[in-house]
Amino acid sequence: MLSIKNLHASIEGKQILKGINLEVKPGEVHAIMGPNGSGKSTLASVLAGREDYTVDSGEIVFKGKDLLELAADERAKEGVFLAFQYPIEIPGVTTTNFMKTAINKVREHRGLEPLDAVSFLQLMKEKMKLVEIDQSLLSRSLNEGFSGGEKKRNEIFQMAMLEPTLAVLDETDSGLDIDALRIVSNGVNTLKNADNATIVVTHYQRLLDYIVPDFVHVLYDGKIVKSGGKDLAKELEKRGYDWVKEEADVAKA
Amino acid sequence: MSKDDQILEQFASKEYEHGWTVDIEADSAPPGLNEDIVRFISAKKEEPEWLLEWRLKAYRNWRKMTEPNWANVHYPKPQFEDIIYYSAPKKKKTANSLDEVDPELLKTFERLGISLTEQKRLTGVAVDAVMDSVSVGTTFKKQLLEQGIIFCSFSEAVKEHPELVKKYIGSVVPSNDNFYAALNSAVFSDGSFCYIPKGVRCPVELSTYFRINAANTGQFERTLIVAEEDSYVSYLEGCTAPQRDENQLHAAVVEIYAAKNAEVKYSTVQNWYPGDKQGKGGIYNFVTKRGICAGDYAKISWTQVETGSAVTWKYPSCILKGDYSQGEFYSVAVTNNFQQADTGTKMIHIGKNTKSRIVSKGVSGGRSQNSYRGLVEIHPRATNSRNFSQCDSLLMGDQCGAHTFPYIEVKNKSSQIEHEATTSKIGEDQIFYCTQRGIDEESAVALIVNGYCKEVLNKLPMEFAVEAQKLLALTLEGSVG
Numbered sequence: 214m215l216s217i218k219n220l221h222a223s224i225e226g227k228q229i230l231k232g233i234n235l236e237v238k239p240g241e242v243h244a245i246m247g248p249n250g251s252g253k254s255t256l257a258s259v260l261a262g263r264e265d266y267t268v269d270s271g272e273i274v275f276k277g278k279d280l281l282e283l284a285a286d287e288r289a290k291e292g293v294f295l296a297f298q299y300p301i302e303i304p305g306v307t308t309t310n311f312m313k314t315a316i317n318k319v320r321e322h323r324g325l326e327p328l329d330a331v332s333f334l335q336l337m338k339e340k341m342k343l344v345e346i347d348q349s350l351l352s353r354s355l356n357e358g359f360s361g362g363e364k365k366r367n368e369i370f371q372m373a374m375l376e377p378t379l380a381v382l383d384e385t386d387s388g389l390d391i392d393a394l395r396i397v398s399n400g401v402n403t404l405k406n407a408d409n410a411t412i413v414v415t416h417y418q419r420l421l422d423y424i425v426p427d428f429v430h431v432l433y434d435g436k437i438v439k440s441g442g443k444d445l446a447k448e449l450e451k452r453g454y455d456w457v458k459e460e461a462d463v464a465k466a
Numbered sequence: 467m468s469k470d471d472q473i474l475e476q477f478a479s480k481e482y483e484h485g486w487t488v489d490i491e492a493d494s495a496p497p498g499l500n501e502d503i504v505r506f507i508s509a510k511k512e513e514p515e516w517l518l519e520w521r522l523k524a525y526r527n528w529r530k531m532t533e534p535n536w537a538n539v540h541y542p543k544p545q546f547e548d549i550i551y552y553s554a555p556k557k558k559k560t561a562n563s564l565d566e567v568d569p570e571l572l573k574t575f576e577r578l579g580i581s582l583t584e585q586k587r588l589t590g591v592a593v594d595a596v597m598d599s600v601s602v603g604t605t606f607k608k609q610l611l612e613q614g615i616i617f618c619s620f621s622e623a624v625k626e627h628p629e630l631v632k633k634y635i636g637s638v639v640p641s642n643d644n645f646y647a648a649l650n651s652a653v654f655s656d657g658s659f660c661y662i663p664k665g666v667r668c669p670v671e672l673s674t675y676f677r678i679n680a681a682n683t684g685q686f687e688r689t690l691i692v693a694e695e696d697s698y699v700s701y702l703e704g705c706t707a708p709q710r711d712e713n714q715l716h717a718a719v720v721e722i723y724a725a726k727n728a729e730v731k732y733s734t735v736q737n738w739y740p741g742d743k744q745g746k747g748g749i750y751n752f753v754t755k756r757g758i759c760a761g762d763y764a765k766i767s768w769t770q771v772e773t774g775s776a777v778t779w780k781y782p783s784c785i786l787k788g789d790y791s792q793g794e795f796y797s798v799a800v801t802n803n804f805q806q807a808d809t810g811t812k813m814i815h816i817g818k819n820t821k822s823r824i825v826s827k828g829v830s831g832g833r834s835q836n837s838y839r840g841l842v843e844i845h846p847r848a849t850n851s852r853n854f855s856q857c858d859s860l861l862m863g864d865q866c867g868a869h870t871f872p873y874i875e876v877k878n879k880s881s882q883i884e885h886e887a888t889t890s891k892i893g894e895d896q897i898f899y900c901t902q903r904g905i906d907e908e909s910a911v912a913l914i915v916n917g918y919c920k921e922v923l924n925k926l927p928m929e930f931a932v933e934a935q936k937l938l939a940l941t942l943e944g945s946v947g
Contacts, residue, residue, distance in 0.1 A: 261902050289904035301899040305917025314913055315903035354917070371903065
């Protein structure tokens with residue numbers, strides 16, 4: 214489904230990603246871990262098509278298409294979803310209105326009729342349950358005055374609404390208390406099926422107790438330096454990142 | 467033969483002399499302005515002597531006046547001698563029903579998306595359509611008349627209700643008020659008249675659609691709304707103009723009179739042709755709108771969404787004369803490309819315990835210039851008056867300008883005035899957040915701007931709010947990247 218080959222990316226002339234290789238198949242959950250500043254969020258942003266980043270070389274193929282050729286909104290329409298680490302506030306625009314616009318844009322792209330008000334509300338009700346989100350929150354301006362937990366739940370709610378093929382969760386666990394973490398993870402796990410894939414970007418192992426990954430990759434200095442199964446995450450939790458860094462530095466030298 | 471008849475006679479024969487016949491496309495006056503043209507217009511409209519005199523007085527005042535130049539707008543001055551001051555569609559017989567209206571005219575309205583028949587049937591809005599200065603169809607009139615509400619074209623009001631017109635015309639905006647108001651008073655061609663009798667709550671939204679059609683015709687409508695004691699009316703005005711290369715002048719006057727405990731809501735959605743991307747063409751919109759809360763507890767509320775015109779010069783104002791009277795001004799002004807807007811309001815507090823509220827949202831893109839200009843004036847007698855003003859500016863790109871000119875004059879110590887202002891830019895983060903959800907950039911900007919303007923858009927009646935949202939999106943096309 215997703216194939217990243219030798220991806221190099223930079224921001225304002227500073228190289229951040231220095232040759233990423235990653236293969237993701239339908240039904241898989243991949244965790245990208247790594248110390249601060251290793252390039253995790255950059256990878257998420259480049260996948261989503263954020264224009265601040267320049268892709269210097271390499272390729273990303275998503276469902277047979279050259280993802281780098283597509284603008285951010287086209288990637289979203291093709292089924293790429295990014296759950297933001299810091300969701301953005303848009304004053305005066307309710308989550309409901311925002312989602313209605315987004316869903317109908319995506320439907321238009323897929324040659325479907327726009328959802329009528331009744332079907333849209335039904336869909337919303339169904340997905341609201343998934344992340345235990347309240348109607349009143351969705352009638353408020355998008356993310357404005359939301360608590361950290363509300364913002365993250367709202368991200369997963371949007372993901373549920375848009376049903377992406379590839380979901381990239383960028384530090385979704387940051388700022389969550391244990392209850393919110395459980396709710397958010399339940400949402401993600403319920404949405405998982407054989408046809409979609411999830412990339413979980415996280416600093417801590419904690420989230421991976423709830424969203425169990427099939428593969429764990431450690432990102433360090435712009436490269437994936439170690440890959441393994443879910444046990445790798447446990448080991449990282451126990452031993453920290455230093456040993457991986459050391460191994461990587463030795464290999465480099 | 468009375469003097470009136472003589473003038474009529476004179477012009478009837480003159481028409482042949484100059485080759486004005488009913489066969490030409492529009493029934494027009496020759497370009498230029500002099501007393502004869504004023505007499506011609508008045509005669510064409512079969513007006514009474516007093517109104518002709520009123521026009522002539524305005525014309526003579528106008529001759530002595532000079533164009534205002536204090537606004538933050540720059541444009542080549544209109545050549546008043548090249549303007550045609552009267553132009554009527556050739557079939558100007560008053561229609562009793564829509565079936566009698568020229569199908570070509572109806573088609574044009576349908577292209578604009580405001581089919582009268584549809585509106586009549588579906589929305590329950592009574593529409594008085596103005597095309598090239600003459601009212602072509604008035605709906606719902608009968609139902610309104612049953613309640614004593616008069617809603618008709620200005621010319622009709624002059625004929626049918628001369629006593630009301632005579633009493634109120636120029637009572638809020640005197641004919642010598644300013645350059646453009648004087649010009650309008652001299653040559654106004656038609657417009658709308660609305661009278662709500664004492665104690666009546668108008669059951670439907672009254673609506674007018676203005677549109678400039680023929681080339682080189684200035685449009686000078688005049689609207690007069692009179693709300694008697696304890697009455698209520700909500701009035702909608704929409705404007706569209708098709709593309710024209712030369713600048714066209716639009717100088718309207720709107721007067722609102724609200725008696726004791728009356729409430730008038732006046733909503734405008736304006737999308738006159740703004741000129742092309744290079745700033746060529748477009749409408750000059752120089753409008754005087756003013757209402758007076760003449761009685762105690764009266765209330766006047768202006769809501770405007772301004773997306774069009776090459777140059778806008780417009781300050782819907784309230785004179786709060788009655789004690790406890792209230793004035794409101796909610797405005798969204800959007801400019802793009804080379805548009806210039808200088809708009810705002812005046813709140814003149816004269817009565818005691820008067821209240822006013824100003825919410826202005828400016829959005830500028832391209833190389834446009836957007837200015838808010840407002841005056842809050844508290845007279846010595848206006849004890850315990852209050853004003854709250856909020857002026858927000860949203861900028862897109864780095865070549866546009868947003869300006870705020872708030873004037874405050876307070877002559878009473880017990881008054882309270884608050885002014886808040888913000889300036890912001892649409893964030894790239896906000897746009898990315900939208901595009902990541904599948905919303906393209908243009909739609910994202912429209913969504914964000916609509917959100918920003920929500921407080922004002924919410925004040926519009928439902929059917930207008932939808933149209934206004936679409937207009938915002940249209941106006942902002944191409945304003946990013």
